[in-house]
Amino acid sequence: MALPTTQHDATILIVDDAPENLVLMSNLLKDLYPLRVANGGAKALALINSGTQLPDLILLDIMMPGLSGYDVARALKSDERTAAIPIIFLTAMSSTDDETRGFELGAVDYITKPISPPIVLARIDTHLKLKAAADFLRDKNDYLEQEVARRTLEVAAIQDVTIHAMASLAETRDNETGNHIRRTQNYVKLLAEHLRHHPRFSDFLTDQTIQLLYKSAPLHDIGKVGIPDRILLKPGRLTPEEFEIMKAHTTLGRDAIQHAEDELGTDVEFLRHAKDIAYGHQEKWDGSGYPQGLVGEDIPISARLMAVADVYDALISRRVYKVPMSHDEAVAKIQQGRGSHFDPDICDAFLACQARFQTIAAQYVDTDADLAKEAAALQFIADEP
Template sequence: MWPTHGAQALVLIVDDNPENLTVIGELLHPEFSVRAANGGRRAIDLAQLHPQPDLILLDVMMPDIDGFEVLRQLRAMPATAAIPVLFLTALDDADSEAHALRLGAGDFITKPIRAPSLLARVRTHVALKQARKRLDTGPLHAPSAAGWQHSGLGLLQQLARSCHPDGQRHLEQVAGVVAVLGEELRRSGVYPEAHAPGWLQALVQAAPLHDIGNAAVPERILAKPEALNAGEWNAVRAHARLGADALVQLTVQDGPQPTLVRCAREIARSHHERWDGRGYPDCLAGLAIALTARVTSVADAFTAMLAPRPHRPALSLAQAREAIRDGRGQQFDPAVVDAFEARFDALAALMAAPATAVLDEPGLAAGLAA
């Protein structure tokens, strides 16, 4: 139906409605190679053919076997178990979505489709699949910032921008805030580990990966304006573990794991832990939480408060400052909040700066080089 281009990612579309196959295929074809199946059994056969699809868009209600059974069989076969599957269906009930997520679906997209949204989700999941593939092919070396940018983690940094509602702007702000907080912690001397060689550089480069696991959380949940139900909340909480899992295979030869790689994993897994032990995913408390994650927790919360969300408007600088203060000793490390207070004027200026200037805090370059 559509010509295959070797350099493009391959998407398998599964739907018993020929019109749906045509419409979705034409939407994806300029950017992806496309393969189509008009039923569940055919989909299982095509998923095993070389080249295997990088992503499967799967309908639920089909006459031979339904999409849930297709996914169950795909997950049971080693050759197809790791292929990302997004449901694209007319079903819109919470039970069907919860069942799909339990089976291992990456997303549950309801018809009628919105072309920009579908394209964004396909791009995100294909990019994550490709990044994981690069991590699976062998050890990656990330001994320096330059190595980081050209490794699988560099691709993950690009993916991180598509996983957050504020995209590049939020990630740049988080990097800028952790840089200022880390520099202040070094100046105060409260945590000697902040003086370790490469610690601050690694923190600034790794912090933007904090929400990389959001690529596996359905868009409908991330954009929901109402309160999340228990199943949806569990899906959101899973992003911390999934983000760390995406980085777990990074290793280096001839030496210990570099600060940069360790830092990325710490932050991805633990940036939602709380000082009082009531966070997730591991319910860590106090100094048991990595310092990199404790710093990123404050930076992420502060910058997120200043941007609107589906369930609330943006907070003012004064309101965000008060919320961080209120979290001292409960959600946040007291010493990090003290650093936040000590450098609040600089942080306020950082939030008002244009995107390209977000890391231009005076004196910061010297601090990063130290």
């Protein structure tokens, strides 16, 4: 991006009520710059606000009938559209107070009459070069801001695509539907927003973190891709041995996300939350969960939120091998787990929001087609030799 040239490109507006001064300045500058003239302050403002191209510099007399040069300068500097136009006062008022007032109003220079043509030309050239440099830097800054915004959207899109691809992969192998993923991520967001001002959670649950939790929640069961079909899709209760294998999905999920992060070669915040959720959402407040048997505050907040969301959805969901609980039955079950399975405050947030949980569940209800797909997968396993 090159700096614009000053001569022949920059337009100068001359404002003076004396015709002889307009003629003098026009003759001095006409061979160097495109010129516009106004014989009063009101006409100058009307010309500038006419919708035509703004001048690059204004030579402004002070003593004029009607609006003085000071009035014009004040109006221009108060308007964002014209505030950056450099103003040079060109006046017979030569006192220090007059000059000080001019600079206080935002003028870049103050030249007293009678003028010295070489000095006027040199100062105009200097201020046009300064304006060109300032315009260049402002345009560059605007470009960089737009580029940062574009890259930020691009990174967010990559995050979304990555999560969607990984979650879809898990969905193809799991007996739970894609609607389970959508329901649980909305449950997590609802709980987080309800708790954002709670003293135990406010430092963690910022706007950015809540958005990242919403994005990360679909990966809570990504580790199930590593569980054998005979266990993952078994249409009945698992044996103790099979359950131990199933429990490994938390570690498999954490390791898969960690591997993706290692491949990137840097820590990624949304993947950190996804790891915590995948690895910790089966932990219980009293330490009886898995895989680590963590207790209370040692369980990541993201995992504690996911635990409530996941259990509620499992309770109300219809599967070919079980009937769903009613919403009220599921709420009672969650309440029973307060302080044992679930963080008490998160459980209380669920109870406060339970009607909206029911609304989300209805919005993303499983269809007959979803259940037919699950039944077909289970039948495939049953038919295997």
